[in-house]
Amino acid sequence: MKEAQPITKDLNALTDLNRRIFLRGVGAVSTCLVLATLGGCEHLLEEIEHRPTRRWIGSGSHAVNHDLAIYIEAVKAMKGLSPGDARNWNSIAAIHGTALAGFIWCQHGNDHFFDWHRGYLLNFERICQKLTGEKHFGLPYWNWNQNPDVPAPFLDTASTLFTARSNTSMSGDPSGATTGAALDPIFGDSNFYTFSSQLEGTPHNTVHGYIGGGDLFGGGGSASDPLFWAHHGMVDYAWYKWNVELGNDNTNDPAWGDVINSHYIDADGNAASNSAFASTLMPFLSYQYESSPIGSFAAKAPPSKKELQIVETRVRKGADIRLVISNRLHLVDRTIVRIGKPVSLRAPQGSEGIARILGADLKREHVFVSVQYARLPPTSDFAVRVFINLPDANRNTPMSDAHYAGSFAFFGTSIQGESAGASTHHQPKFLVSLSAALQRLQQGQALRDTELSIQLVAVPFKGSFEREDTEIEMTAVDIITTPIIVRTVQS
Amino acid sequence: MAETLAAQSAGETDSRVLDLAHPHLSQRIDNDNPAAFDYVRLSVAQVNNPKRVGLIFDVVFVADGGSRVQLGGFSLYPPDNPGSFIVSTRHLINSPGLVVVSLHTATPVDPGTPLSVTMGPITLAQSL
Numbered sequence: 001m002k003e004a005q006p007i008t009k010d011l012n013a014l015t016d017l018n019r020r021i022f023l024r025g026v027g028a029v030s031t032c033l034v035l036a037t038l039g040g041c042e043h044l045l046e047e048i049e050h051r052p053t054r055r056w057i058g059s060g061s062h063a064v065n066h067d068l069a070i071y072i073e074a075v076k077a078m079k080g081l082s083p084g085d086a087r088n089w090n091s092i093a094a095i096h097g098t099a100l101a102g103f104i105w106c107q108h109g110n111d112h113f114f115d116w117h118r119g120y121l122l123n124f125e126r127i128c129q130k131l132t133g134e135k136h137f138g139l140p141y142w143n144w145n146q147n148p149d150v151p152a153p154f155l156d157t158a159s160t161l162f163t164a165r166s167n168t169s170m171s172g173d174p175s176g177a178t179t180g181a182a183l184d185p186i187f188g189d190s191n192f193y194t195f196s197s198q199l200e201g202t203p204h205n206t207v208h209g210y211i212g213g214g215d216l217f218g219g220g221g222s223a224s225d226p227l228f229w230a231h232h233g234m235v236d237y238a239w240y241k242w243n244v245e246l247g248n249d250n251t252n253d254p255a256w257g258d259v260i261n262s263h264y265i266d267a268d269g270n271a272a273s274n275s276a277f278a279s280t281l282m283p284f285l286s287y288q289y290e291s292s293p294i295g296s297f298a299a300k301a302p303p304s305k306k307e308l309q310i311v312e313t314r315v316r317k318g319a320d321i322r323l324v325i326s327n328r329l330h331l332v333d334r335t336i337v338r339i340g341k342p343v344s345l346r347a348p349q350g351s352e353g354i355a356r357i358l359g360a361d362l363k364r365e366h367v368f369v370s371v372q373y374a375r376l377p378p379t380s381d382f383a384v385r386v387f388i389n390l391p392d393a394n395r396n397t398p399m400s401d402a403h404y405a406g407s408f409a410f411f412g413t414s415i416q417g418e419s420a421g422a423s424t425h426h427q428p429k430f431l432v433s434l435s436a437a438l439q440r441l442q443q444g445q446a447l448r449d450t451e452l453s454i455q456l457v458a459v460p461f462k463g464s465f466e467r468e469d470t471e472i473e474m475t476a477v478d479i480i481t482t483p484i485i486v487r488t489v490q491s
Numbered sequence: 492m493a494e495t496l497a498a499q500s501a502g503e504t505d506s507r508v509l510d511l512a513h514p515h516l517s518q519r520i521d522n523d524n525p526a527a528f529d530y531v532r533l534s535v536a537q538v539n540n541p542k543r544v545g546l547i548f549d550v551v552f553v554a555d556g557g558s559r560v561q562l563g564g565f566s567l568y569p570p571d572n573p574g575s576f577i578v579s580t581r582h583l584i585n586s587p588g589l590v591v592v593s594l595h596t597a598t599p600v601d602p603g604t605p606l607s608v609t610m611g612p613i614t615l616a617q618s619l
Contacts, residue, residue, distance in 0.1 A: 102569060103569075108568070109574050109575075166545055166597050166598045167597060167598065173547060174547055174549060174564075174593075174595040175547045175548065175549040175563070175564025175565070175566070175595065176549070176561075176564065177547070177563070177564050177565070177566065181561065182563050182564065185563070185579035185581045186563075186579065188579075189529075189579065194529070194530065194577060197576070197577055198563075198577055198578070198579065201565040201566070201574070201576040201577070202563055202564060202565050202566075202576075202578070204568070205565060205566040205567065205568040206547055206564065206565065206566035208566070208568045208569075209545040209546060209547055209566035209567060209568055209570055209597055210545055210547055210566065210597045211597075212545060212597075213543070213544060213545030213570070213597040213598050214542060214543035214544055214545065214570065218543065218545050218568070218569060218570055218597070219543060219569040219570070220569055
């Protein structure tokens with residue numbers, strides 16, 4: 001075992017960063033994802049410093065060719081897993097969608113396009129690392145601006161990376177969606193929401209549409225094409241470049257950041273999730289990018305440790321946008337729940353608030369459950385799943401159930417005498433979006449406008465709870481609606 | 492190319508439906524101060540694309556004086572999925588004129604292939 005080294009001032013800041021972020025309580029972070037990434041406290045700093053590098057395929061470097069060879073092995077391994085293994089190729093692809101059913105859990109056409117796909121890619125990368133034993137493997141990315149041709153390894157018909165596609169180069173795209181002329185104004189836009197919308201609609205969609213067409217890569221089953229991951233590596237790098245290299249801010253609106261992205265599968269085949277806020281820090285903790293040019297924006301040298309800390313602080317703070325609560329339906333005041341027993345909280349029957357919540361225009365408003373708690377629980381080996389109107393929900397109720405809304409988890413445990421609100425940075429609250437589940441239930445006509453209840457079900461990460469009698473003291477549970485903050489003003 | 496230029500100069504089109512025979516749509520922009528707007532917002536309201544042909548759209552502004560500016564483009568993903576898209580004006584829409592949207596397919600298709608796209612309104616938009 002490595003002898004403990006004195007912690008330098010610089011490294012202290014990084015450690016502190018982790019503690020502040022993950023104890024923040026505004027968003028939930030999967031402890032499996034974090035611990036798997038960081039390997040425990042004593043390896044924390046070394047792991048961050050030597051986190052995997054996602055390399056630019058077009059560089060043709062020895063390092064990226066090595067990563068491509070590992071990627072081939074990883075894809076083969078995933079395709080060779082049994083159907084019962086949640087990490088098998090088809091199961092992972094189906095999280096995004098299938099050719100037949102279209103999109104399933106992926107986020108498109110909304111504000112969570114970037115962060116949902118970031119979490120999806122990171123968990124996929126972790127699976128590749130695990131199955132190949134290459135813990136420093138970073139997913140190589142296809143920079144379609146600098147290199148319009150589909151990279152050669154994906155065109156080899158004898159390779160596991162090959163699938164049939166409509167075109168093999170973006171150079172024939174009539175709209176020029178991946179050229180500097182198209183990308184320069186997009187990268188020049190400093191507004192997170194409109195940058196995201198344009199990046200998605202223009203180069204992202206057009207690469208799918210032009211290369212994929214009516215084939216696999218062009219439809220809901222696109223994640224079954226190994227090219228998907230190299231393409232989305234570039235999409236993620238585009239977000240990173242805009243945010244970190246070019247100094248633009250993501251929103252810091254909790255209505256965005258506290259949304260939980262879920263339905264991922266981690267390297268061990270377990271369910272995983274993370275908040276949108278947590279995703280903004282993944283490139284600082286879990287991987288890094290080899291920089292490359294996009295349009296007029298040149299590649300950048302890797303930041304120094306000090307530069308990285310300054311940027312991380314900026315990324316974490318985001319841009320100041322207020323959270324406005326337009327409706328609040330109070331479910332319960334202070335209550336103590338034991339994690340071994342699911343809890344069901346019902347809104348008062350006949351309450352006008354129920355009709356307002358269920359009648360919310362989900363195109364204009366977010367609906368969340370807000371769970372405030374007094375302090376971190378003594379154990380944190382579990383996630384809490386949130387269901388709507390499913391009084392019998394229990395730890396065996398799958399996340400594929402239409403009533404499932406999302407989940408949250410605690411990272412770290414309470415120190416005796418410390419309350420959750422002790423730090424000025426700590427807001428002891430989770431927000432879980434109910435919007436998608438409400439929409440599903442509305443479409444399935446499974447909602448009655450006189451009934452609304454929320455179920456909170458603790459589920460252990462690994463089979464059983466460390467302590468089944470662990471208690472969570474909740475100080476308030478509400479259902480809130482917030483307007484979608486950023487709108488465009490039409491002429 | 493010549494056909495596209497001719498379409499772009501022909502004036503506002505009546506139909507909101509793009510198809511293989513009529514791949515261009517022009518809409519007049521008459522805002523008082525168009526230079527103040529950041530984006531062109533385009534809405535694809537309905538898609539009939541049973542063969543799931545890849546569809547790409549490019550967006551051009553043609554001023555009344557005849558000058559043209561390529562603004563950008565977007566695509567549908569999956570290729571039968573309607574949606575709303577924005578393309579930056581780059582503050583190059585400075586006078587009245589036409590926004591022209593042109594439909595392209597990712598691969599050559601037979602003229603008889605069923606395919607049509609109904610466009611919603613095209614507007615100028617600002618971000619807050």
